[in-house]
Amino acid sequence: MPPAFPPLYPITLQHGLILGAALFSIGLAGALTKRNSIVILMAIEVMLNGVNVTFVAFARQLEPAVLTGQVFALFIITVAAAEAAVGLALIIAIYHLRHSVQIDEANELQG
Template sequence: MSIELILALMTGAALFGVGIYGALSQTNLVMIMMGVELILAGAMVNLLAFWRYLHPDVAAGQMFVLIIMTVMALEMAVGFGVAIARFRAKGSVEMEEARELKG
């Protein structure tokens, strides 16, 4: 088994774990988004490792990495849209204060 593949997959696993911790533990919306970014980064590393070491002749692996990058950008755009709306309505983006979605 290739040490490079294992290293890349372990990096992906670690980023995924750190991202899960961040997304669950943070109370601030922007910090939660940072956790989600790390989770997606972990998935991206795995996809690229699978492409590079198992199927380098199939470009679909790289295409899926591009899709994950797109999802990261979308998450940022929608997240900040929600954050601005929330900040304007309540003056804060603390999710502890957002338990009731009454607006």
């Protein structure tokens, strides 16, 4: 059954790609400029979501019957969850030692 009101602006591949690229870029900018390690972790999650949107957009365009793109996005979501667990555990370890999660105070090792 066709929808009663056809969408005014059908969502095309371009919309998905632009959203994905925007999320990825915002996340990248955040990850490179922020100094709080939790915020950096969140920025990286935003980047991963940008990648997910890109995958799903491509998958819908390329091969509606084959689900590789969606499956990839699901795997990324799972790995991102594991990554958050590992990252927060490491951040807690650092917090125990110096009561701060600022990455620029982590200067025990000089670049």
